[in-house]
Amino acid sequence: MNNRQETPKEKRERLRQQELKKNPGGALRDGFSRGETGNLTDLTGGMGWKGTGILIVVLVVGYVLYKLLF
Incomplete structure (x- = not known):
């Protein structure tokens, strides 16, 4: 064994996969509700600090x- x-x-990821196997309908509902509400933590959670910094720069430049x- 390793x-x-x-x-x-x-x-x-392993726990998420186990949950999907046990309750696929509940996981689907959770995904829909997460997509509706969404938050910054979900958005930046998968990115590193560089990706988060680039996102902030793009948002600021876009706003300016x-x-x-207009």
């Missing part, structure tokens, strides 16, 4: 361009 420690990300043009 002695390598499981990372938190791998553990979350919008204000300049």
Whole structure:
């Protein structure tokens, strides 16, 4: 057997996969409600600090361009 420690990300994914197998309907409903409400943590949770920084820069530049043009 492999002695390598499981990372938190791998553990979350393994638990998510187990939940999908046990209750596919509930997982689908959770996905829909998460998609409706959404939050910044879900958006940036999968990105690293570089991706989050680029997202912030794009949002700020987009807002400035919008204000300049309209």
